[in-house]
Amino acid sequence: MNFELKPLSLMGVSTEKCDALIVLVATGFQSASDDLSLALAQALKSGDLENKPGKLLVMYRPVQARTVRMVLAHVGDASPRHVRSALLAAITAVKSAGLKKLVVCFAEPAREDAVRAAVLAVADATYVYTHTKSKPEERTLQKATLTAVNASEVQITFERAVAIVAGVELAKEWANRPANFATPTMLGQAAEELARLPKIACEVLGLKEVSKLGMGAFMAVAQGSDQPLRFIVLRYSGAPKTQAPTVLVGKGITFDSGGISIKPAPEMDEMKFDMSGAASVLGVFQSLALLKPAINVVGLIPACENLPNGRAVKPGDVVTSMSGQTIEILNTDAEGRLVLCDALTYAERFKPAAVVDIATLTGACMIALGSVRSGLFASDDALGLQLMASGEMSQDLCWRMPLDDDYAEGLKTGFADVANVAGRAGGAVTAAKFLQRFSAKFAWAHLDIAGTAWKSGAGKSASGRPVGLLVEYLMSVAASK
Ligand code: BES
Ligand code: MN
Ligand code: ZN
Secondary structure: OEEEEEOOOHHHHOOOOEEEEEEEEOOOOOOOOOHHHHHHHHHHHHOOOOOOOOOEEEEEOOOOOOEEEEEEEEOOOOOHHHHHHHHHHHHHHHHOOOOOEEEEEEOOOOOHHHHHHHHHHHHHHHOOOOOOOOOOOOOOOOEEEEEOOOHHHHHHHHHHHHHHHHHHHHHHHHHHOOHHHOOHHHHHHHHHHHOOOOOEEEEEEOHHHHHHHOOHHHHHHHOOOOOOOEEEEEEEEOOOOOOOOEEEEEOEEEEEOOOOOOOOOOOHHHHHHHHHHHHHHHHHHHHHHHHOOOOEEEEEEEEEEEOOOOOOOOOOOEEEOOOOOEEEOOOOOOOHHHHHHHHHHHHHHHOOOEEEEEEOOOHHHHHHHOOOOEEEEEOOHHHHHHHHHHHHHHOOOEEEOOOOHHHHHHHOOOOOOEEOOOOOOOHHHHHHHHHHOOOOOOOEEEEEOOOOOEEOOOOOEEOOOOHHHHHHHHHHHHHOO
């Protein structure tokens, strides 16, 4: 799908040929004297278009424009949230009819955050998963044109949003694919594909290399499955080698059965999404290739399945991590932290400016924050603040969680340096405390995306989060250089 941004007033828009025209109107709309503006003013005055965000008025072959379908959509104060919900509703109203060319018009000068929200909402509303359908019904939309009188003022925001969409869609695609179509090997191949883009390189390690590195915790998780593990190293080089990179670490459990500590059957299928952190890292690299910021970024993905075969790791087993710390695996379902801890140790070799790991780590985080905000943990306040701000900026929200040392008490054991689980209380925090033991050598943050990476239930589907947050963060790193 193609996006374009055009500097057009309502009068200019009326001559655009398209299948559907969505006019976004905010509170306080000032009418000009062209036919489309007057119709809009009348619709508002008569109450046919209610003066409330999300309210729609749908028309067919309106005389005021060269479109087949027109939707007048109220966006209230034009906040990103209202723009998003109004657009999702408006697109639903016109989508069924083989929509190919869509024009979304801001009736007044557009706010930057509204433009960003509009681009993402158009993409979200028209994304379709097809990979494992025998008769795929592909996305029909080919071109989405955004119009605003002040287009030149919002051009940069628009371009960034389009690049974020490309990353979000790659992340959704891989997260949505079932585990037998998204094995660790296939994730490795996806990374190698990305390395064909300019400035991106990739290296994929297998069991032999990982074993030589001493990644005992990662290998312990992988050993219960017949699928071979992969450790993916992606590099984006947009700045001289001397500039310290930002490292992103994505949890890549391509299926989490729980292992010997097996999960209950209901909704276990959703554990195919347990590589959403990895998918978001792939997505970010896609966006970087388009935006080309002058920074260096490393992406690390420990990828494997968590399954319970005869060689599987057992509760009570003690393993030695790459850091040298021994870990008593009390619950094999707390596998995310085991693959991440070795990746965090591996990150040390890059002498990173900062390391951010992204993981569908705990059901507890989902209970704490639901699906609105991801959990943010940071050992470094500046990094925490920057990530929080990037979340607000991209409307890919997160919320800071605590890391008091007292939360680590429950991880103590007499049989190893640390246990992989504490009690049920504060589960998202104790998981983060476990990871923090492996990130002492750099500024570190952890995003627990268990609640935000996908929508659960009948219409289960990946959200592509937190690609928006991460890209916005990396662009802010680039801007501060
Ligand atoms: N991948 C899960 C976390 C998860 C659960 C994400 C449900 C989204 C929805 C993770 O590997 C896991 O199983 N965590 C356990 C940890 C527990 C054993 C300490 C959990 O949250 O129950
Ligand atoms: Mn698990
Ligand atoms: Zn998991």
